[in-house]
Amino acid sequence: MNQIELPSSLVSPEWLSKHLTHQDVVVLDASWHMPASGRNGAEEWQQQRIPGSRFFDFDGRIKDQHTSLPHMLPDEKLFSKEVSALGISNHHIVVIYDSLGLFAAPRAWWMFRAMGHHKVAVLNGGLPAWQQAGLPLEKTAPAAVPPGQFSARLQPGWIADADIVARALQQNNSRVLDARSRERFSGTAADPRPGVRAGHMPGALCLPFNELLQDGRMLPEQELAAIFAPLLTPEQTLICTCGSGVTAAILALGAELAGHKNIAVYDGSWTEWGGSADRPVEKDVC
Structure with a gap:
């Protein structure tokens, strides 16, 4: 063949x-x-x-x-x-x-x-x-x-842990995008996992994963690029997070299709961050 x-x-x-x-x-x-x-x-x-x-x-x-x-x-x-x-x-x-x-x-x-x-x-x-x-x-x-x-x-560049995320939230050369719903991001909806706080990481931006999709399919590349453009520059490192590291990967895939190169997924995601008392949490409108 x-x-x-x-x-x-x-x-x-x-x-x-x-x-x-x-x-x-x-x-x-x-x-x-x-x-x-x-x-x-x-x-x-x-x-x-x-x-x-x-x-x-x-x-x-x-x-x-x-x-x-x-x-x-x-x-x-x-x-x-x-x-x-x-x-x-x-x-x-x-x-x-x-x-x-x-x-x-x-x-x-x-x-x-x-x-x-x-x-x-x-x-x-x-x-x-x-x-x-x-x-x-x-x-x-x-x-x-x-x-x-x-x-x-x-390939370590594709993976972020909580400490990497904490540093990225303080740096202008990185962006952290949260794929959860706007209600869970803002803290108006409780987290479905017991013991996990509601809200989001201070400095993270909200991009619900379903906004990259239409009828169960990924949006065309030009539309994806238009969605990501206001949120990060091509030079910035993107870290994607969600509830448990599943829908964060939808953002990672969408970002790659939109032309971004430096992309990581926070594997522990909100289950780890929101469940750790020593990690800061904010609640505000997404």
């Missing part, structure tokens, strides 16, 4: 359909749902999926197993082991989707980028867009796949 290249970090259902059977393409379902939804991504993947896709479990298996914070990025060893078990090697092009359109897939995209893998993209519109395009689903039992050989190489 001829070699193929990703057009960007976002691909259409038509592009994926054209290249679905290429030997270098691996498709992952990274669906994850808020606990209150009652939905289970892995169970739904078992029932129906894009043909040949494997399930990427960043909430259970592919996470730091030694912290109480939800779905934190694992170390290189665990990531390499779990990704290899999915039949992925470093030469593969990885396309990631989720069942909500565009919600959890960017989290998995960011994880691959943070682990040094550049040949990774999100399916724009996810499983709903695939179905709306009339493309086939696989509903039989998932087939076993032979293991791959994936070696992760951690």
Whole structure:
């Protein structure tokens, strides 16, 4: 087969359909749902999926197993082991989707980028867009796949911890954007996690993730650029945060598509910051 290249970090259902059977393409379902939804991504993947896709479990298996914070990025060893078990090697092009359109897939995209893998993209519109395009689903039992050989190489620039965020909030060469709703940012809505305070980091800016989306798809690049332009300059480092590091990755993906280069995700996000008594919190209108 001829070699193929990703057009960007976002691909259409038509592009994926054209290249679905290429030997270098691996498709992952990274669906994850808020606990209150009652939905289970892995169970739904078992029932129906894009043909040949494997399930990427960043909430259970592919996470730091030694912290109480939800779905934190694992170390290189665990990531390499779990990704290899999915039949992925470093030469593969990885396309990631989720069942909500565009919600959890960017989290998995960011994880691959943070682990040094550049040949990774999100399916724009996810499983709903695939179905709306009339493309086939696989509903039989998932087939076993032979293991791959994936070696992760951690890229610290893609990752921010609480101390990095605290410094960034004081620096003009950085911006911290919060992907949570305006109500949660302002503190008018309580945090859904027990023991986590309401409000936001002093100096952070509010950009709800759904403002980058329309009908479960990412907005066009020019529209994304117009959204980010008033919030940060191309020279500034962007740190994206949210409730637990999932929708922050939507901002990271949108910023990259808009042309920004220095992008990180605060992995602990508000669950860590709002749950730590020694971190300052503000409440005001977003």
